[in-house]
Amino acid sequence: MSIASPSGATFELAPYKSLDNETLQARINLVRSQMGSSLMILGHHYQQDEVIALSDLRGDSYQLSKMAAESGDCRAIAFCGVHFMAETADILVNQPSKLAERGGQRVTVILPDMAAGCSMADMAAIEQVEGAWEELGEVIDTSDITPVTYINSAASLKAFCGKHGGIVCTSSNARAVLEWSFKRTSRVLFFPDQHLGRNTAKAMGIPLEAMPVWDPIKDELGGNTPEALKNSKVLLWRGHCSVHQMFTAAHVAMFREKYPGIKILVHPECPMEVVDIADISGSTGKIIREVEQAPPGTKWAIGTELHLVNRLKQEHPEQEVHFLSPVVCMCATMYRIDLAHLCWSLENLAAGTPVNVIKVDEDVAKWSLVALERMLAVK
Ligand code: SF4
Numbered sequence: 001m002s003i004a005s006p007s008g009a010t011f012e013l014a015p016y017k018s019l020d021n022e023t024l025q026a027r028i029n030l031v032r033s034q035m036g037s038s039l040m041i042l043g044h045h046y047q048q049d050e051v052i053a054l055s056d057l058r059g060d061s062y063q064l065s066k067m068a069a070e071s072g073d074c075r076a077i078a079f080c081g082v083h084f085m086a087e088t089a090d091i092l093v094n095q096p097s098k099l100a101e102r103g104g105q106r107v108t109v110i111l112p113d114m115a116a117g118c119s120m121a122d123m124a125a126i127e128q129v130e131g132a133w134e135e136l137g138e139v140i141d142t143s144d145i146t147p148v149t150y151i152n153s154a155a156s157l158k159a160f161c162g163k164h165g166g167i168v169c170t171s172s173n174a175r176a177v178l179e180w181s182f183k184r185t186s187r188v189l190f191f192p193d194q195h196l197g198r199n200t201a202k203a204m205g206i207p208l209e210a211m212p213v214w215d216p217i218k219d220e221l222g223g224n225t226p227e228a229l230k231n232s233k234v235l236l237w238r239g240h241c242s243v244h245q246m247f248t249a250a251h252v253a254m255f256r257e258k259y260p261g262i263k264i265l266v267h268p269e270c271p272m273e274v275v276d277i278a279d280i281s282g283s284t285g286k287i288i289r290e291v292e293q294a295p296p297g298t299k300w301a302i303g304t305e306l307h308l309v310n311r312l313k314q315e316h317p318e319q320e321v322h323f324l325s326p327v328v329c330m331c332a333t334m335y336r337i338d339l340a341h342l343c344w345s346l347e348n349l350a351a352g353t354p355v356n357v358i359k360v361d362e363d364v365a366k367w368s369l370v371a372l373e374r375m376l377a378v379k
Helices: 014-018 021-038 049-053 061-070 083-093 096-101 126-136 155-163 174-184 194-203 226-230 249-258 272-277 284-293 306-315 339-350 362-377
Strands: 039-044 057-059 076-080 108-110 145-150 167-169 187-191 234-237 263-266 299-303 320-323
Touching (some): 021 049, 021 339, 039 061, 039 339, 049 306, 049 339, 057 061, 061 083, 076 083, 083 155, 108 339, 126 155, 126 187, 126 234, 145 155, 145 174, 145 194, 155 167, 155 362, 167 362, 174 187, 174 194, 187 194, 194 234, 194 272, 249 263, 249 272, 263 272, 263 284, 284 299, 284 306, 306 320
Parallel strands (some): 039 076, 076 108, 145 167, 187 234, 263 299, 299 320
16 A cells, blocks of 8 residues: 555545544554654553554653654654644754754654644733733832743743743642742742642642732733732742643542542642642652552542543553543543544655644744753752
């Protein structure tokens, strides 16, 4: 079977949607065998099982980009995740030092479905953050604020942090990043996830009164008084993950009553009321490690994306794994990546007519890298 487009035009998506999974898997595997180690399919933990089965690497967004950047052979990446993840991959794999190692050759990064965005990342647009920074400057000294962006944000926000002495954090190093920030300035502006910011700062002993929430929709000072801003330590952006925000303290109580001895394990993107009463809170990597290392027979109720919890359930039949909610909480945008989109984008890539290429603007990439490198230097 040939996958080259004889006309040089891109293949249309529509016909792929009527193919069955078996055919799509076979065609995806054909591209993988033709491209060999020059192609890396990266699968985020929240992806569907059939996508994970065809991925070369499985991990969280930062891990995946870092591993791809370290691969000497990789010349193309299909990022099965969401838009900001593919941006981060492009920034890291095509940074100047990596380009020099490859004699200037770029790695093509594709996102199989451009509609795979992130509702949390969308809650902080660069124009809103720049506007907030300007308004803050009318009340407090912005040179005494470190802007911190969660890695789940657009590249433009990472670049904003790079330009303003700020930094990126992940859910596993958020505390270390805040500690780094407080050595430099007395305040932090944390975006876009208010919950990760609040949970991390609270664990460091910062009182809630010192964490006003900046609402970009409000006209005046993000809905705050000048006094509240002057007394702040951590300014939280009003953003959240629509998946993790669904878990409640009532869900925790329900599982504890029904399954005595159950351990509640949640992601720090969950609301404070849930994190406060959970047994363990941590990043996706920590959640996986906790389950992997627990003795057989351990009972868990896990508050994170549904696909990951179901996979943990399948891979650890020796333990009892429950999803910490009676309702489905899955990431609808992650779910947009399916075998039809993956096959379509890979065949176009192999035919030399790549579609859905993610290429971050050079200046944005440069400043984003500054903020990412500051994060890497934080111990
Ligand atoms: S799970 Fe939440 S933070 Fe992650 S991609 Fe989906 S909406 Fe964004």
